[in-house]
Amino acid sequence: MALKNLPREEPVMQGNAACPGCPATLALRTVLKALGKKTVMVVPACCTAVIQSLYPYTSFDIPIMNIAFEAAAAGASGIEAALRKQGKEDINVLAWAGDGGTYDIGLQALSGAVERGTNFIYICYNNQIYSNTGIQRSGATPISAWTTTTVGGKTEFHKEMGEIIQAHHPPYAAQASISEPEDLYKKVKKAKDIKGPKYIEILAPCPPGWRFSMDKTVDMGKLAIETGAWALWEYENDELVFNGKSKLILEEKIKPKPIEEWLKYQGRFKHLFVPKRNEEQLKRIQDHNDAQWKRYRKKYL
Numbered sequence: 001m002a003l004k005n006l007p008r009e010e011p012v013m014q015g016n017a018a019c020p021g022c023p024a025t026l027a028l029r030t031v032l033k034a035l036g037k038k039t040v041m042v043v044p045a046c047c048t049a050v051i052q053s054l055y056p057y058t059s060f061d062i063p064i065m066n067i068a069f070e071a072a073a074a075g076a077s078g079i080e081a082a083l084r085k086q087g088k089e090d091i092n093v094l095a096w097a098g099d100g101g102t103y104d105i106g107l108q109a110l111s112g113a114v115e116r117g118t119n120f121i122y123i124c125y126n127n128q129i130y131s132n133t134g135i136q137r138s139g140a141t142p143i144s145a146w147t148t149t150t151v152g153g154k155t156e157f158h159k160e161m162g163e164i165i166q167a168h169h170p171p172y173a174a175q176a177s178i179s180e181p182e183d184l185y186k187k188v189k190k191a192k193d194i195k196g197p198k199y200i201e202i203l204a205p206c207p208p209g210w211r212f213s214m215d216k217t218v219d220m221g222k223l224a225i226e227t228g229a230w231a232l233w234e235y236e237n238d239e240l241v242f243n244g245k246s247k248l249i250l251e252e253k254i255k256p257k258p259i260e261e262w263l264k265y266q267g268r269f270k271h272l273f274v275p276k277r278n279e280e281q282l283k284r285i286q287d288h289n290d291a292q293w294k295r296y297r298k299k300y301l
């Protein structure tokens, strides 16, 4: 569906408390347009708990339950069970959490809910940091990124959450990006019509956390895909298919841009370029990215 044909109704209303250029609100608008108003949302501690506005106000046009940081999937499981018991099975249950609440503290609850076959959609907006509490590193933070807890640059590579989810064999999983709203809309629409646990992860470049100008959020998402730092894919019935530019990179129909084309616009990687280029670390990051795509080709081509 073309962007101009997306539903006009705005589920995220004025008066929200997001930063200018916030990727989470971009994603939320698209996701909630795809799901419609018959949706109950569970939000753990994260930026979205603040974005939705400060109590007693709300700027989201659907019911929301806020819950403890680790408990998004557990809360959604309870809501799904309660709705089922009442015979209300046409209501979407959406758990919506950041990468901290997904890759790290909420992983156990998420794993349990997916393993139990819970009929819900779990969405992780991945801004690669704990942004709500002032930019700490998470399991999704890429190597070398500055955060307040990795002041010299993170020394570990991020974990592959998509592969952890695939190991649970859910009926549907996907990776998307705020920079590709039509693709995101399509994936959420598809997930909506599938019974069982659905996992969608959305790359969410965060201006204050990644240190780039607030008008460049979409560009940062596009560059992540074009350099291969992020991949678009869909996983259904144990089959994984890449899509968009990621498919072309996988099939070697286009060459990804060097990863520094994505890194160099983000202040969190500034120390790799100033006062002088850290060639060794830049090569290490590029090699890791190349190796990842080599592994994807071996597995999925």
Ligand SMILES: Cc1ncc(C[n+]2csc(CCOP(=O)(O)OP(=O)(O)O)c2C)c(N)n1
Pocket (backbone or CB within 6 Å): 045, 046, 047, 048, 068, 069, 070, 097, 098, 099, 100, 101, 102, 127, 129, 130, 131, 132, 133, 138
């Ligand atoms: C058990 C617990 N530990 C720590 C916190 C403090 N806390 C609230 S939100 C947050 C970070 C959330 O990060 P993420 O899930 O990535 O979402 P984002 O803030 O980036 O939107 C932290 C550490 C908490 N609320 N509960």
Ligand code: SF4
Pocket (backbone or CB within 6 Å): 017, 018, 019, 020, 021, 022, 023, 024, 025, 047, 051, 127, 131, 132, 206, 207, 208, 209
């Ligand atoms: S810190 Fe980032 S994710 Fe959080 S509200 Fe601001 S722009 Fe959005």
